Amino acid sequence: MSIFAGREKLAPRPKNQDMVRCFIGGTLSIFILLLLSKFSHNPFIMAPFGASCVILYAVSQSPLAQPRNVILGHFISALVGICLLKWFGSNIFSIAVSVGLAITLMMYFRCVHPPAGANPLVILLTANTIHYDWTFLLFPVLTGSIALVAVAYGVNNVKASQKWPSYGLALWRSKN
Incomplete structure (x- = not known):
């Protein structure tokens, strides 16, 4: 008997059709x-996009x-990584601050996306082997994330009963 027996229940297993949709979505996106x-x-791809696919398809609502x-x-989080790399270089201070700052700015601008929290780490931890400049924000960050959203729009709306997205890209909303 497990020491955790009876303490919690697992979430119900997703329907087969939902798992197939997630498989197709993740595969097609990458x-x-x-x-x-x-x-x-x-470049249109970077490692955090794999985690974005998990969220886009497994918990799309x-x-x-x-x-x-x-x-x-x-x-935003890649911008933080590039700025800290340019201003402070890659060191334990800039690496640590970059993640905290990225989280804070995503919260402030109401656009929290957990996989994006890895962007500053990717940038600052690989800066010794990869040259990053401002174009990284266009390729792969912006173009890749837009492509992911475009594919998710198609895949997540195959099911007639599901409407995705719940809301769009409005940059400024009321104070509510």
């Missing part, structure tokens, strides 16, 4: 980003999976 990268000779959160969350 495949398209790789194809765009290959044919355009610009979550606020964390909405287009605004995916696109702006990735952009």
